[in-house]
Amino acid sequence: MQGEFAENVISAIKSIPRGKVATYGQIAALAGNPRAARQVVRFLKTYSQKEKLPWHRVINARGQISLPAGAGRELQAALLRKEGVAVSDDERVDLNIYLWKPGG
DNA sequence: AACCTGACTTCGG
């Protein structure tokens, strides 16, 4: 790991409660850098295995799974459904219902 | 150093 931002990102992702989802930008903001959404992706790819992160709870700002089909898209949808999150056929989640609101 | 790339986001049309 390297830097405070990295630690905050990992910490924030681990904090996402079961049955809820967070967006890349939201995690970045929580970690202290609202513009670093793309970096969150990097950390996910690097530490999801190593740190046992709930990577499947992170989706994009449109409420849709960003993982390309054939590269884990279906797996992510399955993992979310297993937690009780409603995922539509086109891999979309209703953020008004499932978006994680820290503190709230 | 320039250039490309990516599990992103926001803004206009």
Added chain:
DNA sequence: TCCGAAGCCAGGT
């Protein structure tokens, strides 16, 4: 709501 363009940051060539 759905694109396309532009902005964004870090790592790899």
